[in-house]
Amino acid sequence: IDKKIKYQLYGVWRMAKRSLLFLILISVLVYSGCSGGGGGGGITPVIPTTGSVSGQVSGFQTTSFSNSNYQLSKKINPSTKLVVKQFNVNSDPIPLPNEKIIKFRPGISKSEIENMIQNIGGKIKKEIYGSPNTYVVIIDSKYSTFSIDSLNTNSQIEYIENNMRLRAFAVTPNDSDYPKQKWNYEMIHLPEAWEIQKGNTNVIVAVIDSGVSLSHEDLAENLVAGYDFVDDDDDPSDSGYHEKAPMSHGTHVAGIISAVTNNNKGVAGVAWNVKIMPVRVLGPDGSGDVGAIASGINWAVTHGAHIINLSLGEKIPAAYGPQVIKDAIDAAVNQGVTVVAAAGNESTSVAFPANYQPVIAVAALNDGGLRANYSNYGPEICVAAPGGGATTDPEDGVTRNIYSTYYEKTSSGGTNKYGYLSGTSMACPHVSGVVALLYSKGITSPAAIRERLQATAYDLGDSGKDDLYGYGRIDAYAALNGVNPDVRSVKVFACDSDGQIIGMQRNPDSLGFYTLSKIPAGSWKICAFYDKNMNGVVDSGDQFASTETLVPVYAGQTTQGVDLTLTKITELSASLSLEEYVKSIIK
Numbered sequence: 001i002d003k004k005i006k007y008q009l010y011g012v013w014r015m016a017k018r019s020l021l022f023l024i025l026i027s028v029l030v031y032s033g034c035s036g037g038g039g040g041g042g043i044t045p046v047i048p049t050t051g052s053v054s055g056q057v058s059g060f061q062t063t064s065f066s067n068s069n070y071q072l073s074k075k076i077n078p079s080t081k082l083v084v085k086q087f088n089v090n091s092d093p094i095p096l097p098n099e100k101i102i103k104f105r106p107g108i109s110k111s112e113i114e115n116m117i118q119n120i121g122g123k124i125k126k127e128i129y130g131s132p133n134t135y136v137v138i139i140d141s142k143y144s145t146f147s148i149d150s151l152n153t154n155s156q157i158e159y160i161e162n163n164m165r166l167r168a169f170a171v172t173p174n175d176s177d178y179p180k181q182k183w184n185y186e187m188i189h190l191p192e193a194w195e196i197q198k199g200n201t202n203v204i205v206a207v208i209d210s211g212v213s214l215s216h217e218d219l220a221e222n223l224v225a226g227y228d229f230v231d232d233d234d235d236p237s238d239s240g241y242h243e244k245a246p247m248s249h250g251t252h253v254a255g256i257i258s259a260v261t262n263n264n265k266g267v268a269g270v271a272w273n274v275k276i277m278p279v280r281v282l283g284p285d286g287s288g289d290v291g292a293i294a295s296g297i298n299w300a301v302t303h304g305a306h307i308i309n310l311s312l313g314e315k316i317p318a319a320y321g322p323q324v325i326k327d328a329i330d331a332a333v334n335q336g337v338t339v340v341a342a343a344g345n346e347s348t349s350v351a352f353p354a355n356y357q358p359v360i361a362v363a364a365l366n367d368g369g370l371r372a373n374y375s376n377y378g379p380e381i382c383v384a385a386p387g388g389g390a391t392t393d394p395e396d397g398v399t400r401n402i403y404s405t406y407y408e409k410t411s412s413g414g415t416n417k418y419g420y421l422s423g424t425s426m427a428c429p430h431v432s433g434v435v436a437l438l439y440s441k442g443i444t445s446p447a448a449i450r451e452r453l454q455a456t457a458y459d460l461g462d463s464g465k466d467d468l469y470g471y472g473r474i475d476a477y478a479a480l481n482g483v484n485p486d487v488r489s490v491k492v493f494a495c496d497s498d499g500q501i502i503g504m505q506r507n508p509d510s511l512g513f514y515t516l517s518k519i520p521a522g523s524w525k526i527c528a529f530y531d532k533n534m535n536g537v538v539d540s541g542d543q544f545a546s547t548e549t550l551v552p553v554y555a556g557q558t559t560q561g562v563d564l565t566l567t568k569i570t571e572l573s574a575s576l577s578l579e580e581y582v583k584s585i586i587k
Contacts, residue, residue: 048556054515055562057490057508057528057545098140099125099163104133105156116156136163171195173261173268177418180403181267183367184386188430189511190270193437193476198261199271200440205257205307205432206300208293209250211238211280213407216251216416218259218266219276226278227299229292240284241411248407248414249286250278252421253311255405256429257436266418267404270433270476274440277305282312284409290322297328301337306439308332309432310341310359311425313351318380321352333358338439338446340432342424344376355380360435360450363469364388364427367400370460371468375424381470382450383457385430388422402426434476441480452479458509478510489531491578492516492564494524497550499586501579515558523550525586528564529578538581540572546586 100122104113113133117124121140128134171194172178185191204224211230214223214237226236238248254276258269281296282288293312300308316322329339340360344351354361355378364375364387371377372387388401404426406419431453438449454465456479457472465471491505492514502524508514516526530543538544543566551562576584 050518050520051553051555052515052517052558053494053519053524053526053551053553053562054513054558054560055526055564057492057512057514057564057566059543059545059566096163098138100137100139100160101128101163102135102137102160103131103158104135105158106133108133108156171198173272174264175259175261175268176265177267177403183400184388184402184430185268185270187365187369187386188434188474189477189509192511193434193480194272196477196480197437197441199258199269199273199437201273201275203271203274203307203436203439204277204305205271205274205309205436206277206279206296206305207250207254207257207309207311207429208279208281208296208300209253209309209311210245210248210282210286211236211250212254212276212278213238213248213251213405213414213416214278216255216405216407218263218405218418219251219254221260222258222269222274222276223254224275224277225303226280227296227303228280229295229299230280230283230288236278236280238280238407238409238414241409241414242284242286245284245286246409247419247421248409249282249311249421249425250280251407252402252404252419253309253425253429254278256402256426257309257433259405270430271436271440274433274436277303288312290324294322294324294328297325297332297339301328301332301335305337306444307432307435308337308339309429310339310353311423311428313342313344313354315344315346315348316352317349318352318355318357321356325353326356329353329356329358333446336444336446338435338449340428340435342428343378343381345374345423345425346376347374348376350376350378350380358446360431360453361470362424362428362431364422364424365473369473372422372424374422375427375468377467379467381467383431383453383471383474384460384469385427385474387424387427388420431474434474434479437476437480456510459507473509475510481510490528490566491531492526492528494519494526494551494553495582495586496524497586499579499583501582519553521553521555523552525549526551526562526564527582527586528566529581530566535575537575538569538572538578539575540569542569543567544569544581544585 114124117137122137125136125138128136171191211228212219212223214220227234228236238250255267256270258271258274258276259267261268261272277300279296279300281292297308332339338360339358340362341354343354343361343363350361353359360382361380363377363381363384364372365384366372366389372389374389375387386402401420401422403418403420406417408415408417435449438452443449443452453474454471456475458475459472460469490508492508493501493505494503494516495501503516503519506514506516526547528545532542533539545564545566547562551559553559
């Protein structure tokens with residue numbers, strides 16, 4: 001009887017279980033198939049389970065470029081630290097001629113100090129306020145026996161050093177609309193780059209496009225003579241109204257490269273002082289024929305252009321691209337002109353002429369720093385730059401496009417304005433502007449410029465070059481500073497309290513900033529490792545950093561300000577894998 005009762009109870013339990021599962025299934029189907037109040041559309045909201053961590057890595061030393069041939073040097077430069085607001089490798093402060101700062105030991109009278117300074121061929125320029133027995137000293141240039149090293153051995157001198165000038169950091173132009181440009185310019189570290197180079201007036205960028213408004217208040221001063229291959233005259237202004245192209249594409253592109261900057265109005269250009277050569281090859285409808293484009297490239301080269309910007313193209317495989325345009329590009333590059341072109345906006349393969357090998361092909365990034373959903377992609381992509389669109393800032397709900405000079409055309413004329421556009425056409429002039437800064441700094445070979453852009457780009461893919469971003473996001477500061485982001489040899493990652501590495505390891509950018517995304521909500525240690533000799537393992541001499549405590553990560557949020565300072569690894573007797581090393585020290 002007991003067995004029979006047990007069997008009946010078991011049957012009742014099974015039926016109840018099936019009924020419960022059936023009710024759950026029905027409720028799920030009803031919820032998914034019906035629209036909720038307020039137009040929910042029946043879509044179950046996705047609840048985030050991961051968050052992000054951001055901060056800055058400092059204290060690491062990276063390789064630098066050789067100024068003579070622009071090849072990467074593997075010699076470690078101990079003065080190079082990728083820390084915001086540090087001095088630049090190629091712009092270290094220059095000592096003031098014949099001026100030294102000398103601090104004498106306590107107990108020495110001023111008359112004794114004056115005698116000692118006189119004996120080394122110098123005289124006191126001024127006493128340093130608040131620093132006893134410390135003076136700025138002028139040394140007679142004829143006094144050839146002066147030596148800092150010899151004076152440092154003098155028992156009456158605490159130290160002696162060069163006097164030099166320091167300067168303000170992170171240049172901010174005073175253009176009234178610059179705040180509207182901060183997101184894209186800061187993304188490529190232009191404010192820091194402007195500390196090094198703002199652009200040379202002798203550098204000319206040809207904007208081969210729809211023409212430019214020659215009367216725009218923020219462009220006119222930076223324009224040089226151009227040509228119109230649509231109407232075949234020497235007036236390259238964007239003229240003629242067509243409903244397909246009611247604004248001047250070329251005017252917007254030109255402003256990104258070199259709007260008149262620091263003039264208390266309008267916008268700032270990437271390269272402040274370089275000149276724009278407007279060459280009109282596109283008609284009122286925004287299209288132009290092959291003959292006009294080839295003529296425009298050739299004309300720009302023969303009339304002194306150093307860089308050519310081509311924010312135009314068509315979906316043609318490079319092998320079938322017009323030979324006359326290829327010939328013009330080849331001739332330009334052979335004569336030392338760098339050609340930069342937009343990849344196209346169809347979210348497909350790279351358009352011509354960007355897909356032609358001598359050209360620097362540019363993909364577009366949205367305001368989140370990732371590929372814009374319209375940007376073309378493929379193996380021909382060299383670098384990526386801000387193009388705008390596709391994402392929305394959570395603070396103000398504004399989609400971030402690229403703000404620049406604007407010329408609105410009408411059937412009766414046009415009006416100079418400022419406005420927003422997005423596209424690889426806008427990403428391309430960011431790169432042309434940085435190339436102009438490199439050219440202003442003395443890097444003029446198309447091959448050297450390409451190498452510098454590639455080597456200093458911030459890798460956005462899993463590792464190395466990829467079809468979406470090429471070598472990564474351009475970094476104006478790193479390119480000018482000569483810093484090689486062997487930052488690609490610096491990895492930032494999260495691990496648990498037992499040292500188990502989680503998620504993807506990411507590179508910081510050239511200033512040491514990083515963002516780790518898709519970290520599961522919870523508490524984790526954040527670490528950084530610099531594989532200094534780039535051999536793939538942890539050795540003595542490499543560098544490592546870890547947060548002292550666990551860092552909280554909240555779903556759907558970014559934990560900011562998690563900074564790391566790398567220190568030298570000295571205790572290893574044998575090489576370890578990164579996983580082994582982390583587990584050995586994380587407790």
